[in-house]
Amino acid sequence: MEDPNAQQQGAAFPAPPYYFQRYTQPNLALLEKAKSDPTNPDLITALDALPFPIFALEPPPPIKRGICWMFGRPWPVQDTLATLAEQGIEQLYPKGDIDRVKELKKLNHSAIFNFLDLVHVLSTSPGEFATKVDHIRVIFINMHHILNEYRPHQARETLRLMMNDQLDRKRKETAAVRKTCADLRKQLAGLRALEQDRLVTPAGATTSDNNQDVDMAPATPVAASTSATATDAGGNGTAIGGSTSATNKNAEAMSRMMQLCDTIE
Template identity: 30%
Template sequence: MDDDDAELRNPFPSPPSHYTKYAPHNLKLLALLRERVPDPSDPTVNQYEVLSDQTDVPDWPLSQLEKPRVDWILEEPDAYYDVFGDRWFVKEKIPSLAELGGNQLYPADPSVDRRPALLSVLRSLLVTYSALTSSLLDPPPALSQAEPPGWQRQVEWINVLGQNLMAAANDLRPVQARGNLELMMKRQLELRREETKTMHSKCDSMQAKLNELRSSLSLEQQDTMTSVVCLDGF
């Protein structure tokens, strides 16, 4: 790996070597070139002639300062971009087991019900495991035997079946995430309803207590007024 690749893969890479070209003067020249020429990236355009009235015109094309055309990237069937030496696809896609070179035993179309195929894979896994435990009791094969032993074929088949189960489970992770999010939101809604119900109950209890205090206070005031009237009568 050369120094440039090592620098790109650095967790904190240095700025690209051409960052010094993005000077304010060069950007002003680029804006002026856009005004005078419809397509500055046209190789037939001579920027020295177009900007003959300007000073410090660089010897490299000013079109290098143009922003990348994102629409050109999106037009590609497998649109991607490179960042710090790593390639990232615009549309994230999880490759299927068949695309990775594996022996896929369930339907590739996610709209097709995979449960019958996965049940068959599970049954085959259990049967193969049972056969593997039985083959371990067989005598060792002869040295002249070219065919691989039974336990080796069964281990390879168990590996294929396990890959199918893991790949199918990984395909269902988005569905599982949506289901977990739905359950979490429902639980949050239930908790808020319970908290609201508790608050209303507390408010009703406090309101009843206040009404009771007002009633007792009114009775005390009436008793006081009655006592005052009786004293005035004497």
């Protein structure tokens, strides 16, 4: 039987677990039969021939408490910050509520002092450097632990900034859509007024005789195409006479466009 400890869990890219070869189609079919009809004599014979229990193929239940192993190291199931005492490290700052900024400054000064002391030891007694190096290591671990206590606050602030950024971006996009709809509604209103003037223009008269001052600069490609359609239907500004069907279609298209703008807003 395979040795469960044969796999090197500490590898950066570990090999698949030793039992992955058990998950074959015949074995999975036996597992389904064992669930549905466990008293079948043929099934019992087939299960006895297996070198492992058939229900070992079932995935284990999720771990809800304790620790789990990953890359050869234990990790708590509940993601909590382990205390220095739980890690076997001496705590150099007071317990309870502290001024973290003040304590970090103290530890920083201690690290500088111990570094200078290490330089002195290396120049006088090089064989005693290990003690000073261990002191500096403990100081930096304490500083790192204090900084890690800020992680929940950092996560909340990062999430808040991301949500505010998304909200601002969506507000700008909404404002741009509303502005485009307002410009489009203005152009459609001008086109509608122009079409009505053409319906009442006498034969032989031109639109310029009515002294209509309509801003025909299209705000959007939709407005530009609608304006071109209206101009073609008008026949270069002349009275359209019997072309009322094209005018009605243009009016209906403009009405639908106005309704679309109202729906978007």
